[in-house]
């Protein structure tokens with residue numbers, strides 16, 4: 112995980128720094144999200160794409176309800192489209208988020224090797240896209256940069272949903288004002 116380069120534009124930079132500092136996120140007391148995440152896991156093992164889509168929609172709805180935001184659309188795709196038109200989207204390897212349409216897309220297979228995305232990666236991608244959504248609709252960020260705070264919040268939501276202990280993330284500074292996770296140190300401290 113690598114953070115984005117800090118923007119030059121002063122207004123965007125202010126939001127970038129705010130996002131970077133925002134390392135904690137409120138989490139539900141109940142285990143509703145982890146039960147819904149388990150349904151996604153089961154659906155990925157035995158179900159059709161429609162069943163996975165339904166399980167994801169329930170997870171997205173419960174998350175939006177908890178954060179009291181409008182729920183985004185969610186589309187589960189079998190394979191990543193070969194030609195992904197960016198169009199202002201936040202694009203990752205296994206998913207994307209289109210702020211204009213408030214639409215999350217996640218895919219169950221990678222385009223090139225047709226490998227099935229593991230449940231952990233799939234859920235982590237879904238949480239990542241939900242954090243993009245919250246950046247826009249809850250915090251009103253004009254952009255949703257990948258900052259250390261962004262990744263901390265994503266990890267917190269993911270570990271809550273997965274029912275695993277959250278790790279403290281350690282970061283290494285890399286050129287260009289960016290940071291990447293120091294995995295050996297992060298894993299040692301777990």
Ligand SMILES: [Zn+2]
Pocket residue numbers: 201202203239243257
């Ligand atoms: Zn992203």
